[in-house]
Amino acid sequence: MNVLDIRGLTKKFGDFVAVDNISFKVGEGEIFGFLGANGAGKSTTINMICSLLQPSGGEIRILDRDIKTQSRFAKQSLGIVPQDLAIYEDMTAYENVSFFAGLYGLRGGQLKERTEEALAFVGLGDKAKSFPKTFSGGMKRRLNIACAIAHKPKLIIMDEPTVGIDPQSRNYILASVRKLNESGCTIIYTSHYMEEVEEICSRIAIVDHGKIIAEGTKEQLTATVTDVKDIVIELKTATGGEAERLTGLPGVRKASQEENVIRIHSDASVDNLNRILKRLMEGDSEIRAVEEREPNLEMVFLTLTGRNLRD
Numbered sequence: 001m002n003v004l005d006i007r008g009l010t011k012k013f014g015d016f017v018a019v020d021n022i023s024f025k026v027g028e029g030e031i032f033g034f035l036g037a038n039g040a041g042k043s044t045t046i047n048m049i050c051s052l053l054q055p056s057g058g059e060i061r062i063l064d065r066d067i068k069t070q071s072r073f074a075k076q077s078l079g080i081v082p083q084d085l086a087i088y089e090d091m092t093a094y095e096n097v098s099f100f101a102g103l104y105g106l107r108g109g110q111l112k113e114r115t116e117e118a119l120a121f122v123g124l125g126d127k128a129k130s131f132p133k134t135f136s137g138g139m140k141r142r143l144n145i146a147c148a149i150a151h152k153p154k155l156i157i158m159d160e161p162t163v164g165i166d167p168q169s170r171n172y173i174l175a176s177v178r179k180l181n182e183s184g185c186t187i188i189y190t191s192h193y194m195e196e197v198e199e200i201c202s203r204i205a206i207v208d209h210g211k212i213i214a215e216g217t218k219e220q221l222t223a224t225v226t227d228v229k230d231i232v233i234e235l236k237t238a239t240g241g242e243a244e245r246l247t248g249l250p251g252v253r254k255a256s257q258e259e260n261v262i263r264i265h266s267d268a269s270v271d272n273l274n275r276i277l278k279r280l281m282e283g284d285s286e287i288r289a290v291e292e293r294e295p296n297l298e299m300v301f302l303t304l305t306g307r308n309l310r311d
């Protein structure tokens, strides 16, 4: 059975179409990645699935029931980890989780048990009596997750849960996602970090300008980029503008630069590495390392849209 089935979903804000007639299905046990640049329409889609926003058109079914007519069932089946933290600073960690679990209908001994279980799950068992204002950003994000899982939903939606946190908390959150999945939850995970999506998702939809422009496993998606290669060149020092000097060279589709690292998106069939290096050295650049990258999701995105995910 599909845990989520979305058909022709659309959201307009005035004349602006933020989500444009998208359809996709998520099966039981999947970690489904929703990958797109800022403003692609990820949060708008998620807010409609959570009934926080009214769609302009289309249908959303959770476990084969329409969320419009079966709103109580939909609410109980869903756990949402919102992008903006939804926790109360003046309530303890325990009170926060217990409050949200109570909203989902848990009471008495079960409420206490599930609250403790959820806090332990995110590694905050010993912080039950602490207030979130004393927490690091990563701990707050973990508390946010505990609030969403205490009622044991079938489907958990995480909207960019790793934005702005330290690498250790990030790894903790990614490990929690895997553990939740192993315990039987289906997960939708949105991110604009390609590496995260590549690492944990069983299937991925790439979203751009409100549309799904590609969908499949990582292997299926990367197999579509056969005609391009990515060359990454690390310079010893950079003055800026080095990438610009490479545009126009044979085969170079796009050259971008972040500090002393240049990334060149190029036709695979053109043997242009020597010319690229020569052009850089003509400008007195000293080269530290050169690497040709295996196809990845960033290359899929760039090939389909002509832009980097984080342009």
Ligand SMILES: Nc1ncnc2c1ncn2[C@@H]1O[C@H](COP(=O)(O)OP(=O)(O)OP(=O)(O)O)[C@@H](O)[C@H]1O
Pocket (backbone or CB within 6 Å): 013, 016, 018, 036, 037, 038, 039, 040, 041, 042, 043, 044, 045, 192
């Ligand atoms: N309430 C609103 N009124 C008008 N425009 C909106 C509203 N909410 C979102 N938008 C616009 O819809 C588009 C999609 O936004 P959305 O937040 O869904 O993107 P996103 O993919 O989640 O990006 P981000 O990673 O920045 O959250 C953006 O252009 C945004 O400015």
